[in-house]
Amino acid sequence: MKKLSIIICAALVSLSSQAFAHGDGHSVMEADAAVKLAQTSAKMLSFKDHGMSVGKIDDSWSQVAKSEFVLSEQAKDGFIIKGYNAKIGQTLYFTIDKSGQVKTVEESKKFNKSHGHAH
Template identity: 25%
Template sequence: MKQLLRTLLFVILITPAGWVMAHSDHGMINDETAVQITHKTVQQMTFKDFGYPVGKLDASWKSVTPDDIEVVEVGDGFYVLRITQSGTKQSLSMKIAFTGQVLEVSEVVAK
């Protein structure tokens, strides 16, 4: 039973939803916090598929830093951030609610 509780706690703490819960009772996030959440989520997505269209990211995404993330839109209740992997120039788009919840993660297709 102890092991089950430890495992459950670990899963809650490492998932984006678990990480977001830490923000939900603090009101709206700001740009800097949105970048931090995005960075943490990208790192987590290198070892687990969270059900977003991009799936599990390959290990090369571990090299992404907060400097590789920019806020590209502030909408009605959400931020849209672009994450660009410097080595390959691949990009992802992440939509995060003002509460800190990750809403969408998708691949940005170069034009």
């Protein structure tokens, strides 16, 4: 079991450069890819604080299915993806720009205040 955890952690770390790095400017992210990136980001944040306002999130986020991540808003400059963790009753919002950079990850209470309207 420990070996499996190490393999999963290593895979997530290798994805971290894509999930939290600035895009190269050559490609434009699509909504489906943004949803998948939000799920990957949640898994990464369940292992380590990556400097987002939510910090390190509950370990149960690593088990949340892709179907629990949905496109909440799409604008010309990016996406807002809503993720819901039924196990702990927590909703997170992932703001992802068109280049594939995760800009913010916020809890629903804080997100509604900073974003200006409720989702």
